[in-house]
Amino acid sequence: MSVLWLKDPDAALAAAKDAKKAVLLDFTAAPT
Amino acid sequence: MHEHFIPFQANVNEPAERPAFRRFGAIWTPSIVILNQEGVERYRIEGFLPPREFHAQLAMALARIIAMRKRWADAEPHYARIVQEFADTAAAPEALYWRGVSAYQGRRDHTALVTMAIEMKQKYPASEWAIKAAVWG
Numbered sequence: 042m043s044v045l046w047l048k049d050p051d052a053a054l055a056a057a058k059d060a061k062k063a064v065l066l067d068f069t070a071a072p073t
Numbered sequence: 074m075h076e077h078f079i080p081f082q083a084n085v086n087e088p089a090e091r092p093a094f095r096r097f098g099a100i101w102t103p104s105i106v107i108l109n110q111e112g113v114e115r116y117r118i119e120g121f122l123p124p125r126e127f128h129a130q131l132a133m134a135l136a137r138i139i140a141m142r143k144r145w146a147d148a149e150p151h152y153a154r155i156v157q158e159f160a161d162t163a164a165a166p167e168a169l170y171w172r173g174v175s176a177y178q179g180r181r182d183h184t185a186l187v188t189m190a191i192e193m194k195q196k197y198p199a200s201e202w203a204i205k206a207a208v209w210g
Binding site: 045046053058063066067 | 077078079080081082083084085086087089090093094096097099101102103104105106107108109110111112115131134135138
């Protein structure tokens with residue numbers, strides 16, 4: 042599954058609106 | 074999944090992404106928050122789920138988005154599919170309940186609630202949804 046990292050939530054919401062799709066936000070704890 | 078959702082990930086160990094945790098009220102990992110096209114939260118999954126349970130919950134999220142728009146005729150087949158394809162998952166009793174509600178709301182078919190309650194009692198008697206459905210049967 043390819044995902045985008047959520048540094049800009051407003052851009053994410055705008056992208057979903059443009060695509061007419063729902064947004065799936067995955068809050069995780071991953072090693073950096 | 075990409076057919077219906079645009080996925081984004083926020084890592085609590087990445088300082089630039091921590092504000093998203095606060096903004097969307099994520100207090101635990103993993104948490105999955107589903108927003109509709111307008112950015113309104115419609116579903117939340119907190120804690121790890123194995124893949125099949127997770128897929129069932131995503132299907133529930135999609136059905137919920139449709140139901141919240143009161144598109145009952147569209148929501149009913151989504152819930153029916155979950156009842157059928159994910160019958161062995163924790164989502165199934167809730168899907169069965171909402172399938173009945175969608176049928177009632179969409180077609181004003183009072184028997185749909187009774188039918189659902191009977192099916193619930195037979196299939197998932199120990200679920201909290203059986204308690205909620207018991208009022209109809």
